[in-house]
Amino acid sequence: MLAIRDLCKTYANGVHALDHVSLDIPRGMFGLLGPNGAGKSSLMRTLATLQEADSGSATLEGADGTPIDVLRDKDAVRRQLGYLPQDFGVYPKVSAEDLLEHFAVLKGLTARAQRREVVDGLLKQVNLWDARKRKLGGFSGGMRQRFGIAQALLGNPRLVIVDEPTAGLDPEERNRFLNLLADIGEQVAVILSTHIVEDVTDLCPTMAIMNRGRVLLTGRPADAIAEL
Ligand code: ADP
Numbered sequence: 001m002l003a004i005r006d007l008c009k010t011y012a013n014g015v016h017a018l019d020h021v022s023l024d025i026p027r028g029m030f031g032l033l034g035p036n037g038a039g040k041s042s043l044m045r046t047l048a049t050l051q052e053a054d055s056g057s058a059t060l061e062g063a064d065g066t067p068i069d070v071l072r073d074k075d076a077v078r079r080q081l082g083y084l085p086q087d088f089g090v091y092p093k094v095s096a097e098d099l100l101e102h103f104a105v106l107k108g109l110t111a112r113a114q115r116r117e118v119v120d121g122l123l124k125q126v127n128l129w130d131a132r133k134r135k136l137g138g139f140s141g142g143m144r145q146r147f148g149i150a151q152a153l154l155g156n157p158r159l160v161i162v163d164e165p166t167a168g169l170d171p172e173e174r175n176r177f178l179n180l181l182a183d184i185g186e187q188v189a190v191i192l193s194t195h196i197v198e199d200v201t202d203l204c205p206t207m208a209i210m211n212r213g214r215v216l217l218t219g220r221p222a223d224a225i226a227e228l
């Protein structure tokens with residue numbers, strides 16, 4: 001689904017955030033596990049076309065099977081990709097429904113009836129239907145993350161990237177969120193970046209472990225963690 005080869009990124013301060021990263025990411029849930037500073041967000045931002053890499057390549061399989069050059073063909077990537085950044089902000093005084101609708105317009109869903117259908121469907125999918133009229137400022141951390149997922153799913157992406165989504169959630173909200181991600185992983189490719197081992201062992205069939213800009217190992221969680 002996504003082939004990453006020899007990706008390198010060194011920041012101006014000399015930190016090698018990505019040090020020859022190569023990964024093959026299949027459909028379904030893929031876990032990217034690593035401590036703070038491992039380079040996970042740098043990789044996520046690069047894949048989301050928000051940051052340039054110094055060298056290397058990343059190729060995403062497009063809808064009709066044609067390969068998309070992630071580092072160059074940014075528009076094509078953005079059409080296929082949903083991204084939930086770490087600590088994403090919301091507008092506290094706007095209702096969930098209104099903000100999602102607003103982002104739907106930005107995504108090009110200009111026909112009102114179609115947009116309503118998409119927005120309503122997503123609000124139901126992430127279990128925020130009953131809260132749709134409430135202002136986002138009053139949402140719990142878990143509700144915000146579920147709103148973020150709804151936003152990431154606008155435009156029907158083939159790949160969804162979620163960066164540290166469970167940080168700060170209580171156990172119940174965390175489980176709820178992870179179950180939602182697992183459902184989404186049935187339909188599209190999901191990359192879950194996290195520093196929490198259980199996030200990965202609980203629901204990712206395949207994973208990679210990163211540290212100091214390098215991929216240490218990849219495989220099934222049980223095998224990978226046994227090797228550590
Ligand atoms: P993670 O998401 O795994 O915590 P990051 O990609 O955020 O890792 O960071 C990887 C390394 O790069 C860390 O040492 C971090 O301090 C550094 N870093 C991240 N962003 C920048 C930046 N914009 N400028 C300089 N250094 C950065």
Ligand code: ADP
Nearest residue numbers: 084085086087088089090091099147148151152
């Ligand atoms: P940065 O990493 O520089 O904070 P982001 O892309 O995370 O950049 O966010 C840029 C701005 O867009 C922020 O002010 C944030 O509040 C807003 N933003 C990002 N994602 C969302 C979202 N899902 N919903 C509403 N606002 C968002």
